Amino acid sequence: MASSPTPTASRRSRTPRPPKQWRYPLGDEQDYLRALRTQAEAAILAVERYVLPELPRVLRQDDLRNTPEGPESWFESLRRAFMEALGAAMVDDGKAQGLAAMIAQRVEKYNKEQYHRLLRRAYGVDVFKAEPRLAGILRPWEAENIGLIKSIPEQYLDTLHGRVVAAVRRGTSLRDLTRQIRETYDLPRSRVELIARDQIGKLNGDLTEYRQTNIGVKKYRWRGVMDERERDEHVEREGQEFEWDKPPPDGHPGKPIRCRCWAEAVLPALDDLDALIIH
């Protein structure tokens, strides 16, 4: 249901006050990260429980460099150990769906609060507009994140399996192999940090773009968090205006990987907003 601006008591154009920061849903990012970390730790624990105890047997086999075949081969025992580890660490569909849906809903709510807060502050009124494309942003995000959540143990164990096979073929000792395996525990831990930060930034950025353009905002000012982790190209964009129609090469704020920058709406006069104004 699209709505056009309703006549206001006085038709004079009010110049909007400069908006305060459109805050980043950091709390939701941290909760998502905490949940994803559980999956990373489950994969690590599964390696400790199912893969490490199997290594002495794997390394005791003769002819390690021969083509590993047959049910008694080291390759087969290792493969079984990794299958058991995956079985123990795997995330079930319902759990992944529930987590993705909950986080999407929370980021959406947070973004909506920021949007209303900004408009109230800028215009002193509440602004309403139907958001028919919202599901088209949330559902694909959820689908992508269900895949990412499930991939945490799968991708890690797959990578590790490949490395262990290569190390066994090289004749690595039990002690070195155990150490090398434990050194990979950082892989899933840092991957979940990347996922949480990147995915929350993208969703928040997409919602912000939709909500601003939906009410007729054409431009925004690039705003960064200005911490030491912000990339130089984004620091250089600080305060510069961009059109929603013409994204920079790496995308609008929040779209580049791990970007926490945000778009400060360049608000039109109240009468030029494409929305229902409640006085």
Ligand SMILES: [Zn+2]
């Ligand atoms: Zn950025």
